[in-house]
Amino acid sequence: MFIKQITNKLDEILTELMTNEPIPGLAIAVVQGNQKTYMNGFGVMNMEMNEAVTKDTLFHTASISKTFVALAIMQLVEKGDLNLHEPIISYLPYFCLADKRYRFITTRDLLSHSSGIPNEYEFNWENPEYDELAIERYVKSKKNEKLNFTPSEKFEYSNTAFEILGDIIQKVSGQPFEKYVEERILKPLRMNESSFLKAALNSSKIATPHILSMDSTYGPKVSSVFPYNRRHAASSTLCTSLVEMTNYAIMLHNNGLFQKQSLISGDYFVKMFDPIQKASWGEEMDEVGLAWFMGKYKGRKMYSHSGLDTGFRSNLIVLPKEKISIILFTNNDYSGTAIIWKAVLDVILGEKVERVKRSLARFLAKSLIESGENLTFEKFEQIKGGEIEASFNVLEAELNYVAYELFEDKKIDEGIALLKMAVELFLESTNLHDSLGEMYQAKGDRVEATRYFKKAIELDPTNDEAIEHLRALVEEELREG
Structure with a gap:
């Protein structure tokens, strides 16, 4: 050139x-x-x-x-x-x-x-x-x-x-x-x-x-x-x-x-x-x-x-x-x-x-904050149905990172929503499932937390972090009777 x-x-x-x-x-x-x-x-x-x-x-x-x-x-x-x-x-x-x-x-x-x-x-x-x-x-x-x-x-x-x-x-x-x-x-x-x-x-x-x-x-x-x-x-x-x-x-x-x-x-x-x-x-x-x-x-x-x-x-x-x-x-x-x-x-x-390419993680996070979950999920379905990687930079690690930014800013529901969309793109990701389990645990939803921790372990039986999270959750439930 x-x-x-x-x-x-x-x-x-x-x-x-x-x-x-x-x-x-x-x-x-x-x-x-x-x-x-x-x-x-x-x-x-x-x-x-x-x-x-x-x-x-x-x-x-x-x-x-x-x-x-x-x-x-x-x-x-x-x-x-x-x-x-x-x-x-x-x-x-x-x-x-x-x-x-x-x-x-x-x-x-x-x-x-x-x-x-x-x-x-x-x-x-x-x-x-x-x-x-x-x-x-x-x-x-x-x-x-x-x-x-x-x-x-x-x-x-x-x-x-x-x-x-x-x-x-x-x-x-x-x-x-x-x-x-x-x-x-x-x-x-x-x-x-x-x-x-x-x-x-x-x-x-x-x-x-x-x-x-x-x-x-x-x-x-x-x-x-x-x-x-x-x-x-x-x-x-x-x-x-x-x-x-x-x-x-x-x-x-x-x-x-x-x-x-x-x-x-x-x-x-x-x-x-x-x-x-x-x-x-x-x-x-x-x-x-x-x-x-x-x-x-x-x-x-x-x-x-x-x-x-x-x-x-x-x-x-x-x-x-x-x-x-x-x-x-x-x-x-x-x-x-x-x-x-x-x-x-x-x-x-x-x-x-x-x-x-645009950051998909940032695009979805911005939409969650400014437009709410329902409209964001609608946008995501439209994007997912097209050639998503032609316009967006789709990175599992970035989606997880941005979800934790939301989580640490006390926006747990938005963090969970972003991870749910991420999981649809990376169905075999043990890390994303473990992150969802952690966020649900922080929210106080033990049923969903347990489900996602178990899925993370099913995807990767060597995921020590998910194993430890699940063990701690079970012990907490036992202590409370």
Whole structure:
């Protein structure tokens, strides 16, 4: 396809997507070789202000930040200031855990999510820290934790590991983490408006985070918190725009070189993509190297990282052989993005793409909230009778996930209704039947709960979760006589 055809096609399918899905704002870029083939923004930065998203809008990128950490570490390795295989206590003598094995953790273990250090789930966005010692305090706060497994043994994702890497960068370089990245990575890439430090950003250009509202309407609402806390800078806090992130992609296409300036030599650049552990996160994210995930997309080698924090999602996809990169930012945390970047990539690869398919789960959930169960079941019967997969993305896991969103928002009847429709599409799903049993149990309907738990076990006699649910239900009935 010529660039004009690509631009027209992407504008067409992405405009239709924004009409069909509850997405506040979206930014998409395509880089081919050294050329920025496509950059466009859709929707708004803030639902309450209606300012348009553009290629200059700054988005919180969440875990894509980790790829910058890997680059920073490898720069220090190339310089001879750091050894990937040296225990990290050589650089952080105060680091300790309540587990003697911590002494064996290396920088390589941290970068490849194979340190055994438990993941972090409490980011305290609502109570952020802003000072330079925030990361060090965070690292020291882990002294009572134990490892989940022996270092180097296997893959297990850990945000905590990357905060420790941020502290290592600070101590080895003698600079605050954010300052080092600014001077050694962002400035050489001419990413002058990007930063890991929120205070350094142009606040008028920052997209606002949105979360899902399921009250009288189903869609985005402005989040009361922004996902920033300096203790989590290394794992999460890079904010950037399409116009600047595309420079990063060009550097990736050139093995560390950008506009004749080398950020890192090719020999050290390629080490980031050497597989270290089996991740088994699907074909596209089958292995992990130094922060990066490696896999295949339709037979083509692929490197990637995604991001998810309160109010934001992001994707960075690289086909190294073809030198194609896709960048996706959105200011909501609930919309599936894989279906979007895959459609964009397919257009670039010359495949026929009619549209970005709508999420069936979101479509039905929206209808349940805004139109009620009866009308939604009528819509579902009409959809089911046609070529459902031609227009909708029909995923068992997403239907189950969205049903639990409703359930957790105390909309049990709507969650049950969605799962009943899901079961009609996936008759042999033990997981969906178990979920229905759980929701009926929460509703207090033991008869229906028992029926669905038994069906889940009939479909899969090894479904331990359903077996445990049924056992607990029977014991509860026996106690009550």
